[in-house]
Amino acid sequence: MKKREVFGCILFGLLTALGLRCFYGNAGSDALLWILAPTAWWTQILGGPAFLYEPGVGYVNHEIRYIIAPSCAGVRFLTLSLAMLIVIFVPSQKSRRQGYAWTILSIPGAWLFTGIVNGLRMVLSIYLPKLFQGLGLMDGWLTWERLHTIIGTSVYFTALLILYQVGAWISRRMGGRECSRLGGAGVPALWYFLVVLGIPFVRRALAGNYQGFGAYAGVILTVCLSILCLTRIGGALGRGWRRQKTK
Numbered sequence: 711m712k713k714r715e716v717f718g719c720i721l722f723g724l725l726t727a728l729g730l731r732c733f734y735g736n737a738g739s740d741a742l743l744w745i746l747a748p749t750a751w752w753t754q755i756l757g758g759p760a761f762l763y764e765p766g767v768g769y770v771n772h773e774i775r776y777i778i779a780p781s782c783a784g785v786r787f788l789t790l791s792l793a794m795l796i797v798i799f800v801p802s803q804k805s806r807r808q809g810y811a812w813t814i815l816s817i818p819g820a821w822l823f824t825g826i827v828n829g830l831r832m833v834l835s836i837y838l839p840k841l842f843q844g845l846g847l848m849d850g851w852l853t854w855e856r857l858h859t860i861i862g863t864s865v866y867f868t869a870l871l872i873l874y875q876v877g878a879w880i881s882r883r884m885g886g887r888e889c890s891r892l893g894g895a896g897v898p899a900l901w902y903f904l905v906v907l908g909i910p911f912v913r914r915a916l917a918g919n920y921q922g923f924g925a926y927a928g929v930i931l932t933v934c935l936s937i938l939c940l941t942r943i944g945g946a947l948g949r950g951w952r953r954q955k956t957k
Contacts, residue, residue: 749828787827790902795877
């Protein structure tokens with residue numbers, strides 16, 4: 711691909727992601743049916759309860775008193791996934807056709823992936839608090855709000871790591887060049903920290919309001935670094951196992 715073609719694809723992808731974020735970031739449930747509906751459907755497929763849609767509210771289950779509301783839509787994760795897929799992998803495509811195809815297909819791909827990830831997050835958000843409460847773990851530091859943050863961070867961060875690896879694999883299968891020297895989890899981790907911590911920090915700095923941000927950032931960093939450590943350990947064990955197998 712020529713540089714101007716790469717630039718055009720990246721610009722299109724970023725503008726699409728920004729448009730989704732600006733238009734749907736604070737939208738109501740009726741405007742977010744395109745992402746709330748597959749989330750509710752997939753939540754039920756994964757073993758969660760059935761939800762009924764209530765206009766202006768979201769998908770509701772009155773028995774367990776749980777709502778899949780607009781705040782659960784995952785628009786930020788969708789835009790993050792879309793931007794990462796295009797900015798990181800379009801430059802590695804060799805032909806114009808491949809670059810254009812990657813750019814266009816990244817939009818439904820990111821939407822589908824977000825629905826799957828959101829469904830998993832919903833199931834964990836429904837059952838884990840009950841489990842932890844039954845074990846007596848919700849009485850101290852682990853509040854409902856912190857547990858919600860931990861679940862969301864664990865699911866979204868892990869999903870972004872997986873999406874990057876899947877994207878890299880597909881790109882290689884298409885004959886694409888290596889897209890980054892950071893490798894492994896470095897690239898998606900940087901993207902995640904930029905969107906989840908970097909942008910909110912700048913907003914708070916401009917507003918002069920840092921209240922609660924330190925504790926929030928501490929939880930985010932602890933969860934993400936723990937996941938990165940586990941991936942490193944898992945990778946080392948996998949390489950060791952493969953070496954033993956080839957001997």
